[in-house]
Structures are given as structure tokens and as C-alpha cells.
Amino acid sequence: MSIDLIDPKKHHQLFLDSRALVSEQGTTRTLHPPKRCGPLITGGIQSRSAPLWNPDEGRYEWWYNGPQARFAISHDGEHWEQPSLGLYESNGSKDNNIACDPNGPGLYHIVRDERDPDPNRRYKALFGSSGRDGAISPDGFAWTPLPSSFIPSQDESQFVYDPYTEQFLAMVKQPTEWGRSVWLATSRGFDHFTAPELIFHADETDWENCRQRVRTIIDDPAYITPPIVDDEDYHAEIYNMAIMPYQGLYIGFPTVFNPIGAIPPPATNFTRINQIEMAVSRDLRTWDRVADRTPFIGIEPWDGENYGTSQLLMAGAPLVREDGEIWMYYNALRIPGSVEMYQRFNRCKELFRLGVAERHFADPGALCLAKLPPDRFVSIDGDEIATLITQPFHWRGQDLYLNADARWGEIYAEIQDAETGRPLPGFWVPGEEPPPFTGDSLRAKYEWKHSHDLVFEKPVRLKFYLHQARLYAYWLEDRGVE
Numbered sequence: 001m002s003i004d005l006i007d008p009k010k011h012h013q014l015f016l017d018s019r020a021l022v023s024e025q026g027t028t029r030t031l032h033p034p035k036r037c038g039p040l041i042t043g044g045i046q047s048r049s050a051p052l053w054n055p056d057e058g059r060y061e062w063w064y065n066g067p068q069a070r071f072a073i074s075h076d077g078e079h080w081e082q083p084s085l086g087l088y089e090s091n092g093s094k095d096n097n098i099a100c101d102p103n104g105p106g107l108y109h110i111v112r113d114e115r116d117p118d119p120n121r122r123y124k125a126l127f128g129s130s131g132r133d134g135a136i137s138p139d140g141f142a143w144t145p146l147p148s149s150f151i152p153s154q155d156e157s158q159f160v161y162d163p164y165t166e167q168f169l170a171m172v173k174q175p176t177e178w179g180r181s182v183w184l185a186t187s188r189g190f191d192h193f194t195a196p197e198l199i200f201h202a203d204e205t206d207w208e209n210c211r212q213r214v215r216t217i218i219d220d221p222a223y224i225t226p227p228i229v230d231d232e233d234y235h236a237e238i239y240n241m242a243i244m245p246y247q248g249l250y251i252g253f254p255t256v257f258n259p260i261g262a263i264p265p266p267a268t269n270f271t272r273i274n275q276i277e278m279a280v281s282r283d284l285r286t287w288d289r290v291a292d293r294t295p296f297i298g299i300e301p302w303d304g305e306n307y308g309t310s311q312l313l314m315a316g317a318p319l320v321r322e323d324g325e326i327w328m329y330y331n332a333l334r335i336p337g338s339v340e341m342y343q344r345f346n347r348c349k350e351l352f353r354l355g356v357a358e359r360h361f362a363d364p365g366a367l368c369l370a371k372l373p374p375d376r377f378v379s380i381d382g383d384e385i386a387t388l389i390t391q392p393f394h395w396r397g398q399d400l401y402l403n404a405d406a407r408w409g410e411i412y413a414e415i416q417d418a419e420t421g422r423p424l425p426g427f428w429v430p431g432e433e434p435p436p437f438t439g440d441s442l443r444a445k446y447e448w449k450h451s452h453d454l455v456f457e458k459p460v461r462l463k464f465y466l467h468q469a470r471l472y473a474y475w476l477e478d479r480g481v482e
Contacts, residue, residue: 004391004392005391005392005393005394005459006020006390006391006392006393007248007393007394008390008393008474008475008476009393009398009475009476009477009478010248011247011248011249011475012247012375012403012473012474012475013247013390013473013474013475014247014249014375014377014378014472014473015029015378015379015380015471015472015473016249016251016278016280016288016290016377016378017280017288017290019282019391020390020391021388021389021390021391022389022390022391022461023388023389024380024386024387024388024389025386025387025388026382026383026384026385026386026387027380027381027382027386027387027388027466028380028381028383029291029378029379029380029381030291030378030379030381030470031278031290031291031294031296031377031378032372032376032377032378032379033295033296033297033298033370034296034297034326034328034370034371034372035370035371035372036297036308036368036369036370037078037368037369037370037371038368038369039307039332039366039367039368040078040079040080040329040366040367040368040369041062041064041072041080041082041366041367042307042363042365042366042367043066043363043366044066044362044363044364044365045064045065045066045070045365045366045367046064046065046066046313046315046331046333046365046367047062047063047064047065047315047316047329047331047367048108048109048156048157048158048159048240048313048315048316049062049063049064049108049109049110049111049159049315049316050062050315050316050317050318050319050329051074051077051319051329052110052111052112053112054112055114057073058075059073059074059075060073060074060075060076060077061073061112061140062074062080062367063099063107063110063140064315064367065106065107068088068090068098068099068100068102069098069099069100069106069107070082070096070097070098070099071083071085071097071098071099071140072097077319077321077327077369078369082097083097084096084097085097085098085099085141087099087141088100088101088102090102099140099141100141100143104127105127105128105129105133106127106128106129107125107126107127108125108126108127108128108129108132108157108159109125109126109132109157109158109159109170109316110123110124110125110126110140111123111124111125111159111160111161111168112140113161113190119138120136120137120138120144121136121137121138121190122137122138122139123136123137123138123139123140124136124137124168124190125137125140125143126151126157126159126170127143127145128153129155130153130154130155131150131151131152131153132150132151132153132157132170132172133145133146133149133150133151134146134149134150134151134187134190134191134193135149136190146190146191148191148192149187149190149191149192149193150193151170151172151185151193151196152172152174152196153170153172153173153174153183153196154172154173154174154175154180155173156172156173156180156239156240157170157171157172157173157240158170158171158240158241158242158243158314158316158317159171159316160242160243160244160245160316160317162245162250162284163245164245164248165186166188167186167187167188168186168187168188168190168193169184169185169186169243169284170184170185170186170187170193170196171183171184171199171240171241171242171243172184172185172196173239173240174196174198176198176201178201178202178203178235178237178238179201179202179235179236179237179238179257180202180237180238180239180257181198181200181201181202181237181238182198182199182200182201182238182240182241182254183196183197183198183199184196184197184199184284184285185197197285199284199285199287200238200241200252200254200279200287201238202235202236202237202238202256205289205293206235206236206237206238206256206293207235207236209236209256209258209293210234210235210236210256210258210259211233213258213273213275214258214259214260214273217260217273217299218260220301221353222301222302223299223301223302223309224302224309224310224334224335224336224350224354224356225336225350226260226261226271226272226310226336226337227261227271227336227337227341227342227344227345227346227350228260228261228262228263228271228337228341228345228346229260229261229271230260230261230262232261232262234258234259234260234262234270235259236256236257236258236259237256237257237259238254238255238256238257239254239255239256239257239274239313240254240255240313240314241253241254241255241279242314242316242317242318243284243317244317244318245317246320247375247473248282249280249281249282250280250281250282250283250284251278251279251280251377252278252279252280252281252287253276253277253278253279253296253314253318253328254276254277254278254279255274255275255276255277255311255312255313255314256274256275256276256277256293257270257272257274258272258273258274258275259271259272260272260273260336263341271336271337271341272311272336273299273310273311273336274299274310274311274312274313274333275295275297275298275299275312276295276296276297276298276312276313276314276330277289277290277293277294277295277296278290278291278296278377290377290378291378297312297328297330297370298312299311299312302334302354302356304354304355306334307332307333307334307365307366307368308332308333308334308368309333309334309335309336310333310334310335310336311331311332311333311336312330312331312332312333313330313331314328314329314330314331315329315330315331315367316329318372320374323374324373324374324375324442325371325372325373325374326371326372326373326374327369327370327371328369328370328371328372329367329368329369330367330368330369330370331365331366331367331368332365332366332367332368333364333365334360334363334364334365334366335356335360335361335364338361339358339361373442374403374442374443375403375442375472375473376403376442376472377472378472379405379470379471379472380466380470380471381466381469381470382409382465382466382467382468382469382470382471383468384467384468385465385466385467386465386466386467387463387464387465387466388463388464388466388471389416389421389461389462389463389464390461390462390463390464390474391461392418392459392460392461393418393459393460393461393476394456394459394460395415395454395455395456395460395476396455396456397454397455397478397479398454398476398477398478398479399445399446399447399451399454399476399477399478399479400413400445400446400454400462400474400475400476401443401444401445401446401474401475401476401477402437402441402443402444402446402471402473402474403441403442403443403444403471403472403473403474404437404440404441404444404469404470404471404472405440405469405470405472406436406437406438406439406440406466406467406468406469406470407438407439407440408468408469409438409466409467409468409469410436410437410438410467410468410469411436411437411438411464411465411466411467411469411471412429412434412436412437412464412465413429413434413437413446413462413463413464413465414427414428414429414434414462414463414464414465415427415428415448415456415460415461415462415463416428416460416461416462416463417458417460418458418459418460418461419458419459421461423463424456424460426448426449426450426453427448427450429463429465434446434447434448434449435447437469462474
């Protein structure tokens with residue numbers, strides 16, 4: 001009998017999809033949005049790159065656009081300084097943090113590549129507003145173009161290095177019959193990229209969600225309504241998608257574009273809301289949407305000062321800190337239209353109603369941070385009684401760890417023969433009654449009476465019993481690791 005095995009020793013097993021499970025009963029899945037920590041850098045700026053750690057300088061570095069490519073540094077990733085670089089003149093002075101030639105093509109993405117043995121290629125970047133061209137640099141400021149690295153793209157894209165396949169991934173925006181969509185180009189050496197292939201687009205469910213979400217914004221007075229609302233049945237599209245290689249998965253963060261009103265020529269676009277959802281893949285080509293497409297970072301009601309009330313887009317892939325906490329840097333835009341649009345199409349009624357000031361239009365966007373505990377994207381929840389059975393795996397003496405919340409309940413774990421599904425003697429529920437997991441822990445070792453005997457010749461699988469508890473992840477670790 002052929003058995004497809006998972007590897008909980010190599011990767012924590014998450015529940016963004018159901019592929020690590022054989023079955024589940026009485027369970028529900030819950031998406032857990034990150035905790036927003038407020039704006040980090042304000043002033044109407046944006047970035048499509050996350051901060052980079054520079055081990056030589058012992059600091060984080062962040063290139064962003066505002067409007068030129070600019071530079072900031074931080075020692076903790078949360079408090080940022082904009083040092084004077086003295087490189088380029090602006091308003092008659094070089095006392096600024098402009099990082100790239102303002103007359104050049106414009107820096108769009110940047111990564112620091114510690115794997116490249118050539119220090120002159122330490123930084124790699126994609127430049128351009130229509131299409132992307134690669135360039136390399138020893139320091140992130142002096143760039144050498146790579147003439148064969150062009151990637152066709154519209155105005156949006158995302159970029160990341162994939163440690164699984166050891167290649168660079170460029171997720172570019174190109175049109176399809178589904179509207180704005182995500183295409184993938186790859187490169188192993190960064191000097192040349194493959195032709196983009198379609199990997200992700202909107203569908204009828206996104207269109208229906210668009211109808212409901214637009215109606216919510218228009219009907220709820222707590223939100224800022226755009227200056228143009230024309231009640232047309234516009235279709236949602238995928239604006240861009242950052243991708244995070246994580247625990248053997250590819251976690252996507254698509255920004256879903258929800259049009260509200262058509263902007264007349266010459267500025268032909270839409271008033272809209274953009275929200276960040278989640279998707280997951282194991283091969284970069286086939287994607288599952290997570291948690292019924294619930295927004296992971298959704299727009300907020302207007303409170304008089306906050307950002308993120310109109311559009312949200314990831315600033316590159318999230319960072320995993322040394323303690324496992326996941327930091328998500330994102331763009332938050334506050335006003336869904338210009339002053340002129342509100343004057344022309346709304347007579348500024350919405351601005352008056354909510355007390356929006358002129359200074360808010362001078363500072364329309366910020367770079368923000370949200371934090372998530374390790375692995376806690378999605379939980380499998382059990383109420384009175386729920387069970388889930390994992391896919392088979394080899395167990396050769398490691399300890400079992402859980403990331404779980406059972407403050408008001410308990411979790412039991414049973415070890416079964418993978419082929420027969422029968423509980424193994426000494427590791428079954430009920431009967432041997434192993435002690436349950438209780439409490440709330442990011443890393444709790446689960447132990448049976450016979451935990452010293454966790455070496456099995458044949459593949460096994462786990463059956464979890466959940467009672468008023470949430471399970472976020474499980475994995476195996478070699479003994480002695482604490």
C-alpha cells in the first residue's frame with residue numbers, strides 16, 4: 001500500500017488548507033488577523049519591499065518611495081530614522097534621504113542576498129514603473145543594470161527570494177479576462193527571468209464579495225465613502241500578491257481590488273477599496289483561498305486620524321523574527337479620492353460629515369506594521385467535541401509539540417497505525433487516558449505515559465480530540481531541544 005507522507009519534523013504543520021489532514025469532524029476554522037501597531041513612517045509614502053536586515057551594520061534598512069526612492073534605518077524594525085545621505089539634490093539641497101537618482105527609472109523592489117559570494121551583487125533590485133529591469137549593487141545605492149533581466153509588468157508587482165527552489169520570484173500584474181491578475185516570473189541567478197505565467201486571478205466569488213463589501217462601506221456611516229459611487233456592478237480584481245515561503249508552504253497575501261465608481265477621463269480608473277486576504281499553495285501554481293476569503297488585514301472605519309481606511313497593500317513578504325513572531329509591513333492609504341474629486345462629485349459633503357481636514361490629503365498614506373504570534377494564521381477549533389486525523393508520517397524518537405489555546409478546555413492526542421487507523425497500545429484515547437493539554441502556549445510539549453518509546457517502525461498518524469480548544473499547529477522536534 002502506497003502512503004503519501006508528510007514531514008512534521010521538517011515543517012510545522014499548519015491548517016491554512018486541509019492537505020495535512022485525512023479527516024476532521026465537528027471542527028471550524030478561524031482566521032486570526034494580526035495586531036496592528038500603528039504607522040511607522042508617514043507622509044504619503046509607499047513601499048513594495050519589506051525592511052532588510054544588514055548584519056554588517058547591525059540594523060534594518062528600508063527603501064521606500066515618497067515620491068523618490070528614499071532610505072530609512074532601524075535597530076528594532078519598529079522605530080525608524082531617515083538619515084541624510086547627501087547623494088541627490090532636492091529643493092536646492094542634498095540634505096535628504098533620497099537613495100536613488102530621481103531622474104532614473106525608479107526603484108520598485110530590493111532584496112539583500114547573503115548567498116551570493118560576490119559582494120558587488122549583495123543587493124538586487126527591480127526598477128521601473130512599466131515593466132521591471134534588474135540591477136545589482138554592493139550597497140543599495142550605486143547600481144549596475146542587468147540588460148537581460150527585463151520582466152513585462154503593469155504598475156504593480158511583488159518580489160521575494162524562495163529558499164525552497166532557490167530562485168527569485170517576481171509576481172507581476174498583467175490583464176486577463178478576469179481583470180488585473182498575478183503572473184509569476186522566476187530566476188535562479190537573477191540575470192534572466194522566465195516569461196511570466198498566470199498563477200492567480202479573481203473569480204465569481206470575489207465578484208459577489210465585492211458587491212457585499214462595497215455595499216457595507218456605502219451603508220455604514222463609520223467608513224469614508226469615495227467621492228464617486230455609481231452603483232454599477234463592477235467586478236473585483238487582484239491588484240497584487242506578496243508571497244511568503246513559510247513552513248513548507250507558500251502563503252499569498254492578495255490585495256483584492258473592489259471598484260466602487262468609475263473615474264471619468266482623463267484619469268480613467270476607479271474609486272475603490274483594497275483589502276488584503278490570504279491564499280496558500282504548495283507549488284506556486286495551484287492556490288487555495290484561506291478562511292472563506294475573510295480579509296486578513298481589512299480597511300478600518302475613520303477615527304479622525306488613522307490610515308488604512310481606503311487601501312491596504314503588503315510591503316513585501318512578512319518577516320519572521322528570531323522568536324518566531326511574524327511582522328507584516330504594509331501600505332495603508334486613508335482617503336479614497338482627491339480633494340478635487342470630492343469637490344467635483346460630492347461637493348465635499350463626505351469630508352464635512354466626517355471632519356476630514358486638508359492636512360489629511362497632504363499625508364494620504366503611511367507604512368504600517370502588524371504583528372502575529374508564531375504560526376497563528378488559522379486555527380482549527382473544537383466546541384463540545386471535535387476530532388481531526390493527520391496525514392501519515394514517520395516518527396523516529398522525536399517529541400510532539402503543539403501551538404494551541406485550550407484555556408477553557410483541553411486537547412488529547414492519540415497515535416494510530418497509519419495503514420489500519422487503529423490506536424497504538426499505550427497511546428490511545430480513551431483508555432490509556434494521556435494527560436490533556438490545557439492552557440495557551442505557542443510551544444507546548446505533549447507527553448504520554450510512554451513518551452520514552454516514541455520510535456515507530458511503520459508510519460503513524462495523529463488523532464486530536466478538541467474540547468473547547470483551538471489548535472494552530474503541531475510538529476516534531478529532536479529530544480533535548482527546548
